[in-house]
Amino acid sequence: MSAGWRAFVALVKRDLLLAFRHRGELLNPLLFFMLVVTLFPLGVSPESALLRIMAPGVIWIAALLAGLFSLETMFRSDFDDGALEQMALSPHPLSLLVLAKVFAHWLVTGLPMLLMAPLLGLFLSLPATGLYALELTLLIGTPLLGLVGSIGVALTVGLRRGGVLLTLLVLPLYIPVLIFATNAVSVAVAGLPIDGQLYFLLALLVLAITLAPFATAAALRISLS
Amino acid sequence: MSETVSLLQVRGLSCYRGEVCLFENMEFSLRGGEALQIEGANGAGKTSLLRIIAGMTPPDEGDVLWCGGRIQDRRSDFNSQMAYLGHHLGLKYELTVEENLRAAAVIQGGANSLDFLADVLQQVGLSDRADLPVRVLSAGQRQRVALARMLLIGAVLWILDEPFTALDAGGIVLISELLGYHLDRGGLAVMTSHQSIPLGSRLRRLIL
Numbered sequence: 001m002s003a004g005w006r007a008f009v010a011l012v013k014r015d016l017l018l019a020f021r022h023r024g025e026l027l028n029p030l031l032f033f034m035l036v037v038t039l040f041p042l043g044v045s046p047e048s049a050l051l052r053i054m055a056p057g058v059i060w061i062a063a064l065l066a067g068l069f070s071l072e073t074m075f076r077s078d079f080d081d082g083a084l085e086q087m088a089l090s091p092h093p094l095s096l097l098v099l100a101k102v103f104a105h106w107l108v109t110g111l112p113m114l115l116m117a118p119l120l121g122l123f124l125s126l127p128a129t130g131l132y133a134l135e136l137t138l139l140i141g142t143p144l145l146g147l148v149g150s151i152g153v154a155l156t157v158g159l160r161r162g163g164v165l166l167t168l169l170v171l172p173l174y175i176p177v178l179i180f181a182t183n184a185v186s187v188a189v190a191g192l193p194i195d196g197q198l199y200f201l202l203a204l205l206v207l208a209i210t211l212a213p214f215a216t217a218a219a220l221r222i223s224l225s
Numbered sequence: 226m227s228e229t230v231s232l233l234q235v236r237g238l239s240c241y242r243g244e245v246c247l248f249e250n251m252e253f254s255l256r257g258g259e260a261l262q263i264e265g266a267n268g269a270g271k272t273s274l275l276r277i278i279a280g281m282t283p284p285d286e287g288d289v290l291w292c293g294g295r296i297q298d299r300r301s302d303f304n305s306q307m308a309y310l311g312h313h314l315g316l317k318y319e320l321t322v323e324e325n326l327r328a329a330a331v332i333q334g335g336a337n338s339l340d341f342l343a344d345v346l347q348q349v350g351l352s353d354r355a356d357l358p359v360r361v362l363s364a365g366q367r368q369r370v371a372l373a374r375m376l377l378i379g380a381v382l383w384i385l386d387e388p389f390t391a392l393d394a395g396g397i398v399l400i401s402e403l404l405g406y407h408l409d410r411g412g413l414a415v416m417t418s419h420q421s422i423p424l425g426s427r428l429r430r431l432i433l
Contacts, residue, residue, distance in 0.1 A: 088281065
């Protein structure tokens with residue numbers, strides 16, 4: 001196993017251990033995700049025909065916002081206690097370590113939402129074909145949101161109140177993901193193929209995996225200097 | 226490692242904070258087995274200088290050279306031979322001493338550095354604290370954990386920003402011994418401190 005790969009694994013393990021020691025905070029994005037979705041039947045209408053139409057958008061917007069609010073924690077503690085400085089001085093490429101951090105963050109925030117989504121889909125009486133499409137789009141979409149978001153977090157981590165700025169920076173970049181993902185789920189419910197939308201999301205994911213770590217690493221170096 | 230070649234060289238280094246010039250056209254070089262102590266009043270630019278040498282902040286003018294090449298051009302090579310200990314220790318408070326060191330050794334260090342974990346803990350006097358979370362340690366003990374990490378990484382160049390902070394008399398002796406041993410093996414050190422460090426002629430001083 002190469003030294004770079006071992007560093008990647010060690011960092012993922014370290015972040016998962018840290019998340020496990022902060023179990024309480026771990027639940028926050030997930031609870032937010034569930035609460036927002038359950039508010040819609042209460043606030044709009046409990047009629048299942050209407051909920052079925054709204055479900056893709058509601059679940060995806062809730063997932064997107066929950067992801068956005070948990071973004072800030074991605075580099076915050078490492079920036080404050082100097083661990084990020086030490087990472088930047090590691091002989092391994094910072095972009096590789098960034099990828100490890102984004103992956104660990106996804107395991108902790110994105111994956112639980114992915115597991116919870118079918119249940120919420122059922123709440124909103126989404127049919128099985130829709131649930132399948134919802135899971136697929138979330139599987140491709142949530143890491144994509146994390147990767148794109150990491151650039152914004154890296155740029156704002158040095159600011160004392162970067163939260164609002166982060167939202168303004170990142171949210172416009174999330175719009176294409178939202179459009180393709182919700183469209184895919186709606187189309188799947190109508191019984192049509194969704195290959196086109198999935199390929200588009202996958203293309204975006206490949207692009208983000210390839211480019212985002214470098215942009216994030218460069219932004220972190222600026223934030224640290 | 227040759228004792229006659231300057232490993233670390235600083236050429237025409239300048240640093241400005243807004244309109245204020247912290248230092249201008251600074252030149253020095255260090256060979257293996259030499260240490261440099263940087264002194265100066267608060268705000269004189271000691272930490273800024275260390276951060277520039279470590280490659281974290283780009284200098285406004287001038288170059289830092291490692292083995293004759295600019296550190297920006299050989300970052301991976303330079304980073305593998307350098308250890309930086311700043312005001313922020315970079316330890317995770319929720320993890321134990323050992324977990325911290327294990328993760329850091331793989332992320333930052335050489336391939337076999339984990340073999341020395343027990344020895345290093347012994348050296349800094351924390352053998353019986355290895356399973357405690359860093360959160361419950363005192364400030365001086367945390368400083369010792371950070372020192373242990375530096376030893377694990379096995380760097381040639383040590384960059385230390387006020388390493389004596391929070392340490393007791395024993396800790397100060399410990400750092401002096403570690404520094405002496407490091408220099409004996411041909412290592413280099415650049416540090417800021419107000420303490421006088423008993424390293425004899427191997428220690429050079431720079432007043433900012």
